Amino acid sequence: MIRFEKGSDNIFKYLGLKNPDERLAKAKTASMIYDIIEDRKLTRKEAGHILGITLTEISDIINGRLDDFSMEQMFSFLRALDQDIDIIVRPKEQNKARLSLSYAGPRPCAGI
DSSP: OOOOOOOOSOHHHHTTOSSHHHHHHHHHHHHHHHHHHHHTTOOHHHHHHHHTOOHHHHHHHHTTOOTTOOHHHHHHHHHHTTOOOOOOOOOOBTTBOOOOOOOOSSSOOSOO
């Protein structure tokens, strides 16, 4: 019999990494950026030009190497890709803070 343990909804928290909520938010945002780039069939060079970043930085976003990017930068990339951003703040549910990001584009975020 295979035994398994149910983890949290945040893999970064489950792995015990620092700042798991921020890591999850960045990963979801990077997935949105990737989806938009793919939907528009942009080359990495074209995407870099639109976002004002280097090819290496585009590769970092696409490959999930996000430590060098702030959430503010990630949001600025979405704005550069003609996306509106709505941030909703409300009291947390009893004993449970949560982070929710969604992409209302033509397809759901890849893998996140």
